[in-house]
Amino acid sequence: MIELRPNQAEPIRKAIEFFEAKKPKPSLIVLPTAWGKSILTAFVAKNSRDKIIVLQPSKELLEQNYLKYCSLCGVFDVNAGIYSASFGRKEIAHITYATIGSIKNMGAEFKRLGFTKMLIDEAHLYPRNADSMLGRFLSESGITHVLGLTATPVKLQTNRDINGESFSKLVMLTSRSKKGNFFKDIIHVGQVQEMVEMGFWSPLKYETSAFDGSELVFNSSKSEYTEESVQRAYDANGGTQGIIDALNAHPDRKHILAFCPSVADAINLSEQYPDSAVIYGDMDKRERADIISRFREGKIRVIFNVRVLSTGFDYTGIDCIVLGISTASIALYYQIIGRATRIQQGKADALIVDLGGNVDRFGHVEDIVFEKGKQWRMFGSGGRLLSGIPIHDIGNYTRADTQAIDAKAEAPIEIMPFGKYKGERLTDIPTNYKQWMIRTFEWNSRNEKLRKSLVATM
Template identity: 25%
Template structure:
């Protein structure tokens, strides 16, 4: 590369920017040219839209036309190195300010790339001269850790870039740190123009009321692990993969290291090619695992948050959300890992095991980012809580059990609807379970030759009975463990009793003739 008079070099790559990327740069520079020196601007663009490309070209143009320096901030080592490489490719010599960096030659550079904590330490130690910084770019700007550095850049134009301009903290809304927001292309537009792949979502209705919310506003690791490491849940995750993505490359997101490890053992026991990765892995281990993941066509990687940013692997076919989150940003980041296009890949699968689709809506929905930026609490307060989400679920009998009741046209029974109807008529709430038992009894008899067959089928209804008991308990506002256990045991006894007492009569009513002796 040849060096110019400004210290910039010729770009290694002659790749042209897309029209929407150049349009974003023009809008940002228009604001830059008219705003005060200390203006804070936020730019939103979906994951995969090329934020790093956009701000790298911005840095190049800024340094070409201004005599002040640039600082780019990231929150992770991987992003720091990737950003440095991209800037170099755009002809911008830059110095990475990490814990081992020798700053004796800092006068020779017009662009610096640094992580938050490292920079904060260097600035507090007075080891980095930032007096001539005119432009500060903050990658993944929704992270609150950046705000403590703003005091050092009172005379610089600050540009924050993010896919989701929503802070995870109610106490630190982004509108308090940024003066304005410019929104980029929508996910839907990027999909239609073949810049991103389309998500095909498989949503599982999950019971999440046992989850607890921590001080950070999201579900705690402990309560998540209690739920997601249960044998039933581990099997559900495995079966969901086998049903929708068997033989396909999948990335699994978990909330908790133990959950991820248990997923690893579950998939491994099923004979599937799987690895586990979390933040305790060494750089060498991480590199080896990611190399294996890239090169193995049907690889399954179980992870814990570590791959939500700074990780691009276009060969991913399936994203499994084996966790629930209250963070819109995390929801978009996780799904975005599968959205990179590659050759003939125009779509990817998302298996949602955390009611996240119900909570936030489809990935790529037409969100009003300006409203979210200006009124984040209004947006968050409108999100449904778990109880409201689950109240709208319609329990579906598992396919392997449903085939045992193939003679029945309908096996569903709406506890809530029957309860409302009974209450309206002034009846006792007990009639709800009586009618449920009668309906369960009918479908057992419909699919049996004798009472013993019917009693055998009743044993398959355990999950269905669980759901009905839970729904009934919510209707009458009683949900202690002992009460639910008593209700379920009593229900089963009464169902068996109903079958023994009414089998002949119901069988004849259904079939038009009595059962054979």
């Protein structure tokens, strides 16, 4: 049995207590990249007196979690099985490691076998709506205890403003939304800064260049920049030569991931730069595996890629990230930087070279914190607010503004936002029209505030 780090014992204890509680609400534990979530899943599974499903979004993560359980328990296949078509195994055991695609139609069977507990790794990747694969499985299986693990407890949500224009924002998984909030609370947060202070995160150094973002344009939902505008911004800010100059300026960096806006750019760079290779989504899997293997062995210094290695690639030796792209997604930014945060003997730090204006936009990832005030929120460098506001407004609000934001959210609606009386005060709208709205409209969490405001004026 391994010796737990100082910051690992408490969340493991809370997770075990959660599964022993009689009727807990679906909840989350937030743990930063490199914390060791597979260790928590192993300890929880080992201590579960009841049958439990450990759910993960991919074959690779399933294998990692399963092997960690086996190594900690000392004996393979004791009380644990794998149910995953992509893994080629379909075993139901006291502890069943599974992917949702393989068990989505087996809710009734797991209920018959007495399963009542579920632990979900990378919980932010699963849809919250009741008609999703996970939603249907939970309904049919009668699972009573659901605990999710994630480093980023946020989801992208698209809304419309009073003028009918689309905008997007990151909402905490515990926040009410048009798709509901399956997870009701966060029972533990492991802050990134804890990892840094304890020496479990590689120190990060940031190097930024002057960036002209005038070419960047949001997509129709204002959730991310368009690919075309990211390409234009890349070309206008040095493009290929900018990345080459950044690589040449740091010959001491041995294992580098460089992110490019297009496959053509990545291939072009790999053809020009020595000791490099390219990885993209459609390439042969064997070729990709060979490149990654040679990268780990130090035979390749630089891998150029197009967001392919932003998640799930955890080689600890990465000591430099070159961001040649611009993104409006804090989740993508966090995941990319996270590739360099793992510690390794002989690795003093990791360098983040940002050529896309991302550091100025979001701040340093080690400054990210999750805090609970009137609701859970995500903050970044300088207290900038990162969740619950339109993505295009990130950088315009800070922790100090949240009190005013909450007050505005609680204040009743005074002006009719749409329809026949759009723009008029609710108090001036005929009562019979407001009564008709109350009777005929479909009211839900999205428009409940309007319903209450109408009632208050009648």
